[in-house]
Amino acid sequence: MLRDEDDVVRVLAPSEERFVRHGTYTGRSVSVVGDLDIDALSAAFAALQQAYPVATCRIVEDAAGQGYLLRPGVQSPVGVWANFGDPDTVRLPAEPIDPALQLVYLDVVRTDTARSRITLFAHHSIADAGHCVELLARLWDHYTDYVEYGTTTVVPHEYPQALEWFAAARGISRSTPSGFEDVARPLTPQERSVPADPATPAPSALVRPRRAVLDRAATTRIVGLGRHQGITVNGLVTAALLRAYASEKDGAAGDPVPLGCLYPVDMRSRLTPPAPAAAGTNMAGLASFAADIDVSAGIIELAQRISSRLHHDLAAGITQQSVLHFPDFFGPARVHSLAGHIAVTNTGVVPTFRVPANLELSDYEIVYLSAHPRPSAGASAAVTFLVYTFAGRLTVGLLGGGPSADRLLSAVRKELTALSEEALDG
Template identity: 30%
Template sequence: MRRALCPVETLYVGQRSRAVLSCEVRGALDAALLARAFDEVITEHPTLRSRIVPDGDGHAFELLGPQDRPALRVRSDVDTAHGDELNDPLPVGGPLVRATLASDPVGRRHLLVISVDHAVIDGHSAIALQNAVWDRYRALADGAPLAAPAERGWPAPISGLLPPADDTAVAEHLRRRLAEVQRDPVELLAYDGPRSGGRIEVRRLLLDADRTAALREFARSAGVSVHGLMGAALLSVARSRLGGDDPRVLGCLSPVDLRSRISPPVPPSEMVAAVATHLHALPVAANPDPLVLAGETTAHLRAAIARGEHFHDMRITPEVPKHPALQMATVIATNMGEVPGPRLPAGLDLVDVRLVPGREHYFPQAGRSPLMACVVSFDGRLAVELPHHTACFSAEFMRSFRDDLRSALLSLPTPRGLLT
């Protein structure tokens, strides 16, 4: 059985991007039962039991045979498992999902890492997948009566569910967007790495529940979004790396979730990529006012969504390979918002949960690129994951960037000093 990839999904074949989810727990865990839970969850989703194959002039999802079906892998080195999985690709033609359980020798500390190709998921469905595996494991561990997993049909590509649009309007949107990126090309951050060797690493900024709640309260009181505050902080830190006193044109690329914006809505449990992208290029001063910058970032994105530009942005996505500037930004700021972490059975305690984007291809020879920041709040704690390849951005560069980002957020001029 096959299902052709739509033009938007086809872009991920070349990009080789993926989501890497991890969940650390402590307590008694039954690896065989977790393997069964994972198997039952992927049974329900044909895209998670597929591979990508050539199909005419394009590509298609093709169901894997029983011998190639993904199964839970088990290893013992908990401390290195996340980094190893982050650097282990999901090549074209192989399974689109991989699950690995690492447990310490005494069996009390465990890390489940799930890697999924972005051709079949976005951030919201990746989180839903991780939670579904733990939900199934909890039900099995509790002895709850469960129906056999029901196989679903192929999910429709989101690009085929968009509201109707006039071809002339789409062409005009593309013309306008191309004129914007040609008029205001954004600056990128220069690499400081050795340009060879290296591996994917990630620097992390984690706020506790109190500071996360304070940040949200401050955003509401200031009339901006948390995403706007985060985008402003990222742009400010990036601007500080460019030097000089004059404003510099920087860009912030924001994914826009389409699941709730189409009719009928598509739930996160549907394993399909459902995001468009919004690029905002603007002059950023050497020492910008954080609230003014956050206000500009918030207003620009909200206005674009109100005009329905996110639908047109998805429709013109197939033009990106010919016009890379359409998605060329100084910083890429994803934001999943506040989402629930996994619910575990009695006897297991949740230690940490993470979502880190990764990809297979980095190009240190390019000399510069956007910087990625994945923002998500699991169970009320905001985390910013900053993945990078050390042949491009060094560990020292990213550590400094992370520390300055933290300072930018915690030094926001709140009326009551909420974040300090």
């Protein structure tokens, strides 16, 4: 590994390092209607890079695969990539995204009409959903400042810390249960070896999840149902997603289908004191739930069990310390597998971004990019559901599913529609 010791910010923690092998970037892509000022956007992105120096940092690996966060190199930061194209398509940028050069990129697709697409890519090792959305919000703040006032204010931030750092700073220690027992199994010695890299590196890959989007009325009814029943929206939607997946399994019309679910829980607001959005990198502990899903039974009882389990694990401190078990499940020292679980990532309500009066953000999507995909050294989910609410509309994205993906997404729509109608009957 080529690096200058003086450039090293720190070694990546296990919660961060699990995204190094694939060069995983988490992306937020927005459709824009109106007159986009590309010069103002370029200046705004430069301001963002100054405010958050981690954006222009680098990640390198040593021979053992250990990841290091390095300060920016001698080269100038990569600015906005702007080209003409189809704004309905989330594209793989024409220029290479390289973690060894920069950790946050901005790609812009322009047209001759008043439509554009803007995609912010942030390396997942240094930005989870909360941090990535914070970066996107600050980008639009800077842009709006430039359009309205011709200048902006840059407030430099410290390098963000890992969840393990926050756990240590708040006296959180590892306990016996990981919280993943319901969905984990021991690995055999043969399974623990890290797969060899391919002789020819795989090209970068972009994944744009298929989506099911509810209208505002249905979304409002689901939120109201949760309040009426005393159940979180996360519990209701997770129950609907497990039922949708179970309904597509062979034999679902007969015996209950055993499923295990694993989902991240943002620890920022659950720490004392809380952590600001951009102060942490990957701030999610993990929680699990397993059940025999009977698609002929009602959804409310299942949702209550999911919410109750999470409440218990948070009250007992299990979820808070789950990150300290990550080495057992991810990376070269792993001894357990979570393969085959259903992953549900609920990033909550997307904030209203500040934009000039002549601009509208008409859509919002979560995408992923692997800069250098390699065989996995961790858990593989059967499918991953991405849940968020933008402009009052509940959205579920689907990662994986193979040839059954379209059918599974139809089942998701059916379950969510039934959930919203349950609110009318309640």
